[in-house]
Amino acid sequence: MTIASLLEPVTGQPGPAHLSHASDWMQGRTLYGGASALVAYTMAVRAFPGLPPLRAGQVAFVAPVGEDIALTAEIVRQGRNVTQVRSEILCEGRVALSAFWLFGEGREPNAVQPASRPEDWPGAPEDNAPVTHSFAPAFVAKNFELRHGQTKGTDRGATVRRWARLTEAHDLDPVSTLVLMGDVMPPGAMRVMQRQGPLSSVNWSFNVLDPTSRSRDGWYLAENASQHADAGYSSERLRLWDADGQQVLDGIQCVAVFG
Structure with missing residues (x-):
């Protein structure tokens, strides 16, 4: 499975990783944005198991992401309901992707506004x-x-x-x-x-x-x-x-x- 193989090197432990199946997801000289974001997201959830559901993400595509990378992840803040995690992909020692993830437990809604259906x-x-x-x-x-x-x-x-x-x-x-x-x-x-x-x-x-x-x-x-x-x-x-x-x-x- 190409997706599982792409994510297999992402163990949750910081340090080098080799994405041996990155070629299946390359867009020019960089990993497709959704795939590189998924690598960073997977790093976050494997580094810190038991996080609440993801509610939001902010991803900066800084430089091309190739096969040989290094991964980092840290909890920036953990509150009663919300945990904020930063994970990064480094290539050749420099940040290639920086992501900020917001995980949050569900609460009894005080506001309800359904999203619009597509026009x-x-x-x-x-x-x-x-x-x-x-x-x-x-x-x-x-x-x-x-x-x-x-x-x-x-x-x-x-x-x-x-x-x-x-x-x-x-x-x-x-x-x-x-x-x-x-x-x-x-x-x-x-x-x-x-x-x-x-x-x-x-x-x-x-x-x-x-x-x-x-x-x-x-x-x-x-x-x-x-x-x-x-x-x-x-x-x-x-x-x-x-x-x-x-x-x-x-x-x-x-x-x-x-x-």
């Missing part, structure tokens, strides 16, 4: 046509099945939305699945670029709305939408919904737009 619901994933991978990075074609999530011929603006699921049978817990899949779509700014050029995620901050989510048949509707793009950067909103239209992840991201 222009595309219908069930099995009712939408498969997406070809002709322009996608190799790791996408190898690890994900994609189906269309926007009506063909409509004005899609600066939004990219697709049904996505992992092609591999896996035993990831629900939160690990969301971390791995939450950054799978290309930036929405791609749709409004004046000329072709590379894009690169700078950071990713997200809230986990349902840490128990196990969507039907593994399908999630993933959306990246540029809220503002100028001066070589795009402010993106990243969201995931389950197969029934319940939002399970809500995030923002800064993307560097080159070319």
Whole structure:
């Protein structure tokens, strides 16, 4: 199993690790953002077993992450209900990814506001046509099945939305699945670029709305939408919904737009 093999070297003990199966998840010269975030998240939960459910994460993509890394994790603060953990990936002795995780026990709600369902619901994933991978990075074609999530011929603006699921049978817990899949779509700014050029995620901050989510048949509707793009950067909103239209992840991201 490529996912389990990728995470096998992450023991929870600080120090060097060799990601022998990183090649299955490489995006250019760095590990795909969702995979590198998952490595850092796995380091946090294996270093400190028994943490409450993850409620939020803040991930800084500082430099390329390769096969040979070092891992660290520390509890920044542990309160009665909330524990905050920092984990980092180092390459060649320098920080390549820095992540801050917020774990929190559930409480009796004093405020209830359901998340909005997606506008222009595309219908069930099995009712939408498969997406070809002709322009996608190799790791996408190898690890994900994609189906269309926007009506063909409509004005899609600066939004990219697709049904996505992992092609591999896996035993990831629900939160690990969301971390791995939450950054799978290309930036929405791609749709409004004046000329072709590379894009690169700078950071990713997200809230986990349902840490128990196990969507039907593994399908999630993933959306990246540029809220503002100028001066070589795009402010993106990243969201995931389950197969029934319940939002399970809500995030923002800064993307560097080159070319």
